[in-house]
Amino acid sequence: MPLVRNPILPGFNPDPSILRVGDDYYIATSTFEWYPGVQIHHSKDLANWELIVRPLTRKSQLDMRGNPDSCGVWAPCLTHDGEKFWLVYTDVKRKDGSFKDTPNYIVTAPSIEGPWSDPFYLNSSGFDPSIFHDDDGKKWFVNMLQDHRRRPRSFAGIVLQEFDPAVGKLVGPKKNIFLGTDLDLVEGPHLYKRNGWYHMLTAEGGTGYEHAVTLARSRDIWGPYEVHPQNPILTSKDTPFVALQRAGHGDIVDTPDGKTYLVHLTGRPTTQDRRCVLGRETAIQEAYWKDDWLYIKDGPSPSLHVEVPGVRDDSKYWAEQNYTFEDGLPKDFQWLRTPEPERIFATDNGKLTLFGRESVGSWFEQSLVARRQTHFSYDAETVVDFSPTDERQFAGLTAYYCRFNFFYLTVTAHSDGQRELLIMSSEASWPTGSMKLPFADPVQIPNEGKVKLKLEIRGRDLQFFYALEGDDLKKIGPVFDASIVSDECGGHQAHGSFTGAFVGMACSDLNGTVLPAKFDYFVYRPVQHTTDRYEI
Structure with missing residues (x-):
């Protein structure tokens, strides 16, 4: 297969959530205080991507007046349940100091272009929410959990609760199902199910140069979750001289022929001061399954060049x-x-x-x-x-x-x-x-x-x-x-x-x-x- 050079979404495109519906791939990324909210790119081949929609376009969905810098829309999660698209996002109202105000919402649409619904409010207990559509029809909502009493940081684990679309609310018990690892700062959860295992993919280590992707699994959605034997599965923290730094916050997708890829945020620092002018960008890595664990090909350090189905037209990039x-x-x-x-x-x-x-x-x-x-x-x-x-x-x-x-x-x-x-x-x-x-x-x-x-x-x-x-x-x-x-x-x-x-x-x-x-x-x-x- 041809090689694509990372990142696949250059410039400010962090916290990627990837989805395939038929032959179409979509990536949703964070927009923070920039309006309209959430960028969604489309591709047919994982190499060539086009911005097609920003779904949060009206006051009922998003009003960020007064939000401080780097607040607003954090870590959207884009999914499809066989009938419609689901987009989960946080509108962060405060992040600095002792408290964080993090209301979480869901909007839906029959097609990626919309129309996107008014939001369901879910909770405010933490950020980086996602929704998982189980094979029995249940929908599960996860987000990182905050505890302002914890010092020096308030990251307290990943909480799970059922979402009932009939009433548009979270229902039933909620439980802290994963406390993270020694890498600390567990966030960005995504749930998947494969061969009877529930897999929990999370981001850890903060979004700086210690960032990483962690994987854990359980036979029961409520846990307990065992951590990957080679945790973390992706990070740049131990390879400070590779081009792609700050690698973390990932999501996975399968191709129609059964290959698996992980998208993740990354940064390309320049100057001796290691400054990421282009912000946090989206990169892709080829992955594979072994013994019901996911591994990154040539990982855990991210690769600058990756085999994907398509050939990128770089003339558009330089136009x-x-x-x-x-x-x-x-x-x-x-x-x-x-x-x-x-x-x-x-x-x-x-x-x-x-x-x-x-x-x-x-x-x-x-x-x-x-x-x-x-x-x-x-x-x-x-x-x-x-x-x-x-x-x-x-x-x-x-x-x-x-x-x-x-x-x-x-x-x-x-x-x-x-x-x-x-x-x-x-x-x-x-x-x-x-x-x-x-x-x-x-x-x-x-x-x-x-x-x-x-x-x-x-x-x-x-x-x-x-x-x-x-x-x-x-x-x-x-x-x-x-x-x-x-x-x-x-x-x-x-x-x-x-x-x-x-x-x-x-x-x-x-x-x-x-x-x-x-x-x-x-x-x-x-x-x-x-x-x-x-x-x-």
Whole structure:
């Protein structure tokens, strides 16, 4: 069979849940605070994947206004019971400090495109929920269990309870069926049944460089569960120099001809500081069964190249993306938190209009639309028409991770009304969330006219450019450290930042007058650069 190079879903696509229905494969991944919720990709051959739907699209399903960075939709589980699709997800409202608020929900749909139902609320006892459809017709719900009394971490095991679809509730007894292993931080449970064994696949070790996939089994769904004799079955923790690090949080799928594959999250760190700018990505590994235990081929360390049924068309990966707005917001783009996008943007006459709302660091309503960074080196470009009157109004081009980490080339104005270009940078401001001061010197520009804005990222280096109408592009500001826009600098300590780098357009009006900015187009141009060692 042909080889595919990992990851199969590059860029921010963590916590994969994989499913096959007939000849169609689907992977659902976490979206955290980015709206709409959950990305679902489709493939026929495990090599070529296309984003086809984000099912959580309305307020009744998901409202993340006020959710902190790296909260929101965690670890969805996508299944099919022979009649319809089931999607289970958490909407995390708080994760830092002594408590976590983690309501869990289920939505269903007759087809993958929808329509997706309003949610059933299940519980809030932990996160990473999944549902298992047993061969006797029963449906079982599992999630990691939290106990805020445990120190230093609140991970208390995996809890099981029956779900009754007739009443839309969890029913009957619940039990902590698996406490995890010495790897600690047990989460991400998935149940399977094979040859009379119930198999429990979990994630352990946290989502950083000690991450791992653990497998345990039992003849009874309630346990007790015995741990795999070669636990963990997948991890990078003992091989710090392989390309795929942070390997963990997996799910398995069988092909029509009986082969088994495991998908898992991974990260590709760059620089001596081991920073994962592209966030946590989705990779695939070939697996096999022996003595009713699952093993990873050539494991437990993940392989960079894996045999799959299909041949990937890498030309699509390297193709320049020229986005226009005649048909609405292109599917590659998302926004932050709000289920009311009409308050932050509109597409009309082929333009994207962003309505100036709250600051670029707001957790409630900020006008920012962006796409994932999926390459270590790329160019991004747009043209903006914006007429600010003071320093509280600004719009432009941003490389963005979260409120702690971003670079932002803005069209703004001095307090006297003179329009200017200003670069804002947060520069790894944990724990304050403050921008780095002083800013680079602003550049005065005429008070009317469109402005072209561009950024170039070449591995670690980020350079901004601008051009007035009819002029050539000019550099503006210093060369910045692009690796700061990464998980490791995302405003939290270990295991705390979960998304990935985005690039896009933003607009703020801190005067509250909702001043609009109009964008003509957006270009994302991948670049093959010699420093990008682990590029696909």
